[in-house]
Amino acid sequence: MHHDSRRARRLFLCAVTCLSAVAVLAQSPILTTVSDTVFRADGSPASGTLLISWPAFTTSDGRAVAAGTKSVAISPGGAFSVQLAPNVGSTPAGIAYAVVYQLTDGTVKTEYWAVGPVSPETIAQVRTVLGTGTGTGPLATQQYVNAALANVVHLSGNETITGTKQFAVAPSFPSPTQGGQAANKAYVDASVVGGAGGGNFVLKSGDAMTGPLTLPANPTAPLQASTKQYVDLSAANKADLVNGMVPANELGSGVANTGSCLHGDSTWGGCGTGSGGGLTPGMQAIKYATDFNWSEANSADLSSAGAQTVTLNACPSGVSGSEPQYYIYISGTGTAEAVNVSGGTCAGNGQGGTLQFTTANPHPAGYSLGSASGGLQEALIAARFTPSNPTGSSQSGKVIVPPGELKAYAKVSIRASNITVDFSGSIVECWMNSTCIFVGDPASSILFQDITLINPRGRPTIAGGVQPFIEVRYRGYGRSMARVTNPASIAAERRGIDDGIRGVIRHVKSPPARTSLECEEAALAIVTDRVAPGYAGNYQTWSDFLPGGAEDIFPGDGLNLDLPSRAAAFPAVVNEVVVNVKDLTKDHCEYNISFADAANESLSFEFESANSASALNISAITNGQVGATTLGNLTSAAITQVSSTTASLDAGTTPPSGGGIEVRWTDAGWGPNNDQNLAGRFTSQSFTLPRLGKTQDYYLRQYDGSNPPKYSRYSAALHIDYPY
Numbered sequence: 060m061h062h063d064s065r066r067a068r069r070l071f072l073c074a075v076t077c078l079s080a081v082a083v084l085a086q087s088p089i090l091t092t093v094s095d096t097v098f099r100a101d102g103s104p105a106s107g108t109l110l111i112s113w114p115a116f117t118t119s120d121g122r123a124v125a126a127g128t129k130s131v132a133i134s135p136g137g138a139f140s141v142q143l144a145p146n147v148g149s150t151p152a153g154i155a156y157a158v159v160y161q162l163t164d165g166t167v168k169t170e171y172w173a174v175g176p177v178s179p180e181t182i183a184q185v186r187t188v189l190g191t192g193t194g195t196g197p198l199a200t201q202q203y204v205n206a207a208l209a210n211v212v213h214l215s216g217n218e219t220i221t222g223t224k225q226f227a228v229a230p231s232f233p234s235p236t237q238g239g240q241a242a243n244k245a246y247v248d249a250s251v252v253g254g255a256g257g258g259n260f261v262l263k264s265g266d267a268m269t270g271p272l273t274l275p276a277n278p279t280a281p282l283q284a285s286t287k288q289y290v291d292l293s294a295a296n297k298a299d300l301v302n303g304m305v306p307a308n309e310l311g312s313g314v315a316n317t318g319s320c321l322h323g324d325s326t327w328g329g330c331g332t333g334s335g336g337g338l339t340p341g342m343q344a345i346k347y348a349t350d351f352n353w354s355e356a357n358s359a360d361l362s363s364a365g366a367q368t369v370t371l372n373a374c375p376s377g378v379s380g381s382e383p384q385y386y387i388y389i390s391g392t393g394t395a396e397a398v399n400v401s402g403g404t405c406a407g408n409g410q411g412g413t414l415q416f417t418t419a420n421p422h423p424a425g426y427s428l429g430s431a432s433g434g435l436q437e438a439l440i441a442a443r444f445t446p447s448n449p450t451g452s453s454q455s456g457k458v459i460v461p462p463g464e465l466k467a468y469a470k471v472s473i474r475a476s477n478i479t480v481d482f483s484g485s486i487v488e489c490w491m492n493s494t495c496i497f498v499g500d501p502a503s504s505i506l507f508q509d510i511t512l513i514n515p516r517g518r519p520t521i522a523g524g525v526q527p528f529i530e531v532r533y534r535g536y537g538r539s540m541a542r543v544t545n546p547a548s549i550a551a552e553r554r555g556i557d558d559g560i561r562g563v564i565r566h567v568k569s570p571p572a573r574t575s576l577e578c579e580e581a582a583l584a585i586v587t588d589r590v591a592p593g594y595a596g597n598y599q600t601w602s603d604f605l606p607g608g609a610e611d612i613f614p615g616d617g618l619n620l621d622l623p624s625r626a627a628a629f630p631a632v633v634n635e636v637v638v639n640v641k642d643l644t645k646d647h648c649e650y651n652i653s654f655a656d657a658a659n660e661s662l663s664f665e666f667e668s669a670n671s672a673s674a675l676n677i678s679a680i681t682n683g684q685v686g687a688t689t690l691g692n693l694t695s696a697a698i699t700q701v702s703s704t705t706a707s708l709d710a711g712t713t714p715p716s717g718g719g720i721e722v723r724w725t726d727a728g729w730g731p732n733n734d735q736n737l738a739g740r741f742t743s744q745s746f747t748l749p750r751l752g753k754t755q756d757y758y759l760r761q762y763d764g765s766n767p768p769k770y771s772r773y774s775a776a777l778h779i780d781y782p783y
Contacts, residue, residue: 088120088122089120089145091176091178091179091180092141092178093140093143093172093180094138094179094181095139095182095183096137097160098137099162099164104135104136104137105133106163107133107162107166108132109130109133109159109160109161110159111130111157111158112156112157113127113146114126116146116149118144118146119145119148119149129141129143146172147175147176153189156172156185157169157171157207167213170186171188172187173187231243274286345458346439346456347459348438348458348459348460349461349463349465351376351430351434351441352430352434352437353430354428355371355427357371357428360424361393361418361421362422362424364420365417366415366417367417368413369428371412371413371428373410374409374411375407376407376409376441377434377436377439378405380400380404380406380412384470385440386398387400387428388428388430388431389418390426391425392426393421393423393426394420395468396418397468398417398418399416399417400414400416401415401417414428432469432471433466433467435458435460435467435487436472439458439475439478439480443474443475453476453507454477455476455477455478456479457478458478459480459481460485460487462484463485465486465488466490467487467488467489467496468490470491470497473497473510474499474500475507475510476509477508477509478509478510479512480511480512482513483513485516489517489528490520491526492524492526494527494529494530495526495528496512496530498531498532500532501532503532515528515529517529525699525707526698527698527777527778528780529778529780539575539577540575540578542678542679543583543681544586544679544681545586545682548586563585565582566667568667579680580686582685583682586682592627594620594656596653596655597653598618598650599650599651599652612633612636612652614635614636615632617631618631618633618652631656632656633654634653634655635652638651639651688769689770689771690761690770691712691761691771692760692772692773693710693760693771694711694775695712696708697709701781705747705748706749706757707746708748709745710741710759712761714761715762716764718742718762719740719742719761719762720740720759720760720761721740721761721770722737722740722758724736725758726774730767750779753780753782754778757776757778758775758776
């Protein structure tokens with residue numbers, strides 16, 4: 060079939076090829092054509108080949124020509140033609156083409172050419188002799204030609220090559236028959252791989268040897284093969300282990316000492332120090348902060364700032380992804396920083412796990428992760444345990460910060476009850492612009508108690524820093540008391556001179572009142588008590604018919620009951636749920652639900668009689684005022700600036716309208732009518748107070764403009780321990 064489109068493509072490709080050739084030639088030297096007819100001495104046309112070679116040179120118009128060779132066959136009738144770069148006037152001077160005639164009648168002769176820039180030229184025009192550089196001159200002598208031919212390799216005869224030769228195409232050789240002859244590929248393949256010599260060589264990819272291998276010497280590098288001699292000598296220097304003990308005759312010589320012992324962390328050191336005696340830091344009853352200091356290189360990509368997840372092959376003791384206020388330190392590359400761990404699977408048990416955090420700076424490859432507190436935070440975490448019988452908040456033992464300087468790059472949180480932290484002889488360097496050591500829980504002042512710090516000493520490192528060295532969120536001890544009246548009940552009892560007031564002192568036995576507010580609520584239950592029946596009972600149903608269409612029900616859930624047969628409708632609380640599985644295939648269960656209402660004895664307060672040897676100095680409130688007589692506590696109050704004579708404070712919130720912030724030197728005497736221990740009352744959120752000593756305490760509460768004013772229920776305590 061005829062395809063015009065295919066012809067068009069051929070024409071197009073031809074045009075592209077021609078254009079490309081022109082572009083290449085434009086970069087090459089202008090060539091001169093040398094053409095002529097070669098005759099033998101008897102006048103007949105010659106036949107054969109001319110071998111032309113030349114060294115590197117630069118043409119007179121500045122074009123570089125690389126060294127090379129060219130083989131040109133003489134055409135029938137003796138016709139000859141070749142294109143060469145002109146070497147007349149080239150650099151270096153005296154460059155000539157060497158032309159060797161190899162004719163079919165065995166004639167071999169050599170001559171030299173000097174090619175000019177004008178085409179065409181004949182052989183007679185370009186012939187020259189070495190040293191003239193022109194196209195005219197006497198012909199070479201036989202002596203000169205023979206000397207030149209002595210330095211070339213001939214097609215026949217025995218010759219020795221003394222230099223290095225490079226071939227553009229691999230030369231072909233017959234199979235060798237003598238030791239010094241060149242070997243071809245077929246001979247090598249047959250001899251080494253699968254031929255007669257195939258069983259005499261060891262393959263690099265693996266092979267089997269039938270005899271012994273003798274090595275030149277004992278190994279000196281880790282991956283070298285070992286001789287029998289080396290293994291025997293090494294084993295001779297090792298002790299045997301028989302039934303878990305080293306035989307006495309293999310203990311060697313020497314004197315026992317206490318200066319060098321193998322520690323539990325696989326390091327050698329003084330006996331009885333650190334984690335010596337074969338114990339790991341986590342096994343010690345007393346935790347030493349420096350035993351828990353850790354650092355490791357990590358390969359996770361932190362080259363961009365933002366949310367990160369890293370994997371640790373073994374999470375060191377005290378390293379936890381679920382610990383609130385736990386920080387790690389990133390250093391080595393980028394700007395070093397402490398980051399708050401927000402999650403992860405690390406549990407400080409030596410197993411692999413992850414840590415999640417957010418970086419503010421990029422960290423290229425080569426960084427390290429480690430403790431942000433020299434091991435102190437990790438020791439505090441490792442020292443903790445949570446009791447289970449009965450359950451309670453975290454308990455702890457003792458943590459020691461050994462003498463020396465301990466660098467903390469992030470806040471250290473002490474979050475356990477019954478813990479002692481001994482800082483004797485140490486200095487904690489605080490490399491952060493925030494609280495250095497935080498005692499307790501930021502959200503709850505009653506979560507932990509009985510925390511003891513021994514001789515804490517800090518060193519600030521932030522220029523102009525005003526954050527505290529130690530911040531404590533604690534719950535003080537004392538009586539929880541309340542006095543509640545019911546005006547409506549008093550009025551109903553009033554008769555004549557009887558003022559209607561009836562009073563009683565009760566101690567809340569169960570559940571115990573932990574705060575004054577809880578005591579007020581217990582008193583409210585007494586003064587608002589009414590005579591009404593209390594209900595309790597059981598309700599039995601199938602899982603398909605739970606009250607309100609619920610999927611499940613649990614103790615503590617609420618129920619609204621309507622019992623016409625008992626003329627009772629009341630809300631109740633679920634006390635107990637017993638589930639009996641009746642049909643596993645269809646997941647049918649029988650529910651037995653126990654409930655009671657608020658008037659029932661099982662849900663009521665339990666009181667016991669109480670006596671007071673002295674008057675209770677506490678103001679009475681009505682039942683309608685319970686829970687509404689105090690303001691919020693100043694949980695965000697802070698010291699913002701410290702000098703040798705003053706301290707600047709921030710209450711953390713705007714003072715109430717018509718009220719302010721009351722500051723006292725001690726936590727007592729609150730109210731508008733007592734100025735004995737008053738440091739000041741302020742209507743602004745920030746204010747400055749005098750500093751009377753190296754250590755100084757301030758207690759703060761807010762109050763409003765009511766009459767009498769309402770105050771915060773609890774005080775915020777701020778403590779300064781800072782050099783003048």
